[in-house]
Structures are given as structure tokens and as C-alpha cells.
Amino acid sequence: MNLPELPEVETVCEVLRQAKFSAAVKGVWRSDFNLRIGKQWRREQEGWEQIRGRRPQMIARRGKYILWSFASTTGEEALELLLHLGMSGQIALRRRGQDKAKHTHLSIDFEDERRVDFVDPRRFGGLKVDSPEGHRRRGILKTLGPEPLSRAFGAKYLQDKMCKRSRAIRDTLLDQRIVAGIGNIYAVEALFAAKVRPQRPAQSLSAQECELLVKAIKAILRRAIAKRGTTFRDYRDPEGSRGDNQSQLKVYGRGEQPCRRCGAELKTLVLGGRSAVYCPVCQL
DNA sequence: AGGGATCCCTGTACGC
């Protein structure tokens, strides 16, 4: 279990940026395994050869997706590598010739002897190459909701989205069409901070609760980014370093333990097949 | 359009 959410993906991007890749791509290797299946990813099998000879440029994040652009040296349109870490995906910085870890699915060799590997045991991750325009116009990215740290994600927006929904608030926070980048860890942590129970129907939240929840989400994500992500079990950044945010977790993974705010026993419940932990006293 | 179920996949934990 790796559980990369927005702060972890942002940290991965930041480490890749700091690594300052600029040498051209010498070669690309792709495993024979399918990663994420679906219409949106169908063209994934193609395009890897087109990366060869190109120079790596900007690295961006959108929700839990990583976007890495590769410029042509002969004037063609830029190509963009779209990458999702899924449940168990990791990026690893290596040197050319270094052994590939088990479950490596993509390996990019650069002219400066460095190599970037994508490793994903469970294969819930996804890889695709397309033009930047293609990624934004055709599927995947265009269905994503606003970035939770952007101004577009405010109390009014959340309230507007929640007021017609009967689903549990925790599940709506996991819906990437509503807001992009939140997973189970930060959803339950934000709900604890906002004092809202995860099973509450989304439409039952008051305007004040929506405001508290938005503020909690932003604060929790910002802190987690500053701490370079949460290493609950396996998460590592591309250099193999752990995150430091796990000490900040108040409820995730703490079911049946005492609430850090009031001492009551935290409860675990299962919503839509995914566990949610909350404090029956602090959260209404 | 919203919501629920289903499927994808392997490492880990646990019972016997």
C-alpha cells in the first residue's frame, strides 16, 4: 500500500524538477504488462518511440496526475508523458545499467547516464503519451474537478456541488470530478478537522460546515506537501525518501485508538468498500 | 445526471 494522493504526487514532481533533467532521451523501455485498462488509456501502447531524442522539459501536476513534457529537437509538436501512480506506483531515479526493480513498467534512459523508472506492482497506475493539447482535450484531464488549493475551490463551490448529492460526504470528496487530488487519507483527515462525520449525506452539510471543510482540506494538503507526503507504509519519493506527514495523521489508520482531541475511541466504518475512521464525539 | 456495483491487481496479514 502506497496511497499517493495530491501531496505525494506533488512531492514526486518536485523531486523530479530538482533533479533537473535536461539531457535528451536515449531510449525508452516499456514492459509487456497492461496497466490501467480503458478507452482513455487505449492509445497507451503507442508513442513511446517518439520520445527518443527529445529533451525533457516542464513537469506539472494535475490532481493525482503527473505531466512531463518532452520537446522535439526538430521542430515537431511537444509530447507529454501522462502518469498516474494508482495505488502502488513509484517513480525511481536510477543510473543507466542499474538493475530494474520487480514490476518496473517504464524505463527512460537519458544521454547523461541517468534513468527514470516507473514501478507499479498492482498495476493500478497508468501511462500515456500524447500531445499536451490531446491530454487536455481528449478525456482524463478534462473531467477533473478544480485543484483543491486553487481559488476555484471555495466554500460556495463545494456547497453548490454537495447540495444535490445524497452520497456520503467522504465519497464525494474522493470523486475526482468534484475536486481533484484527494484520496482516502486526506479525506478522512479533513473531515475530522472540520468535525463532520464521513457518512453524512453530502447535502446535509451546512454552509458553515462547507466552509470549515474547504479550509481544512487546504490546510491539511498544504501541511502534507510541506512535510513531503505521508508514508503510511510504502510511499517513497523518486530518491527513495519517506514523507514526514504520518505523524500529523489524527484518524487515518487509527481506528479503535483514542481520539487525539477528546480521548474517545475512534470508530471505523466501511463506505463503498473503503474504510473511514472518525471520532464519534468530536465529529457531528 | 447521480449512484451503485464490478473489475482491475499483488503484497501483506492471518488462520490453520
Add this chain to the structure above:
DNA sequence: TGCGTACAGGGATCCC
């Protein structure tokens, strides 16, 4: 020790 099994969980897709 080794084997079988339940479980975890993001997101695409399908169906109502």
C-alpha cells in the same frame, strides 16, 4: 513452514 484466503483501495466503466 507453507498453503489458502481475505483484504486493501483509485478510478474507469457499465447499468439503472
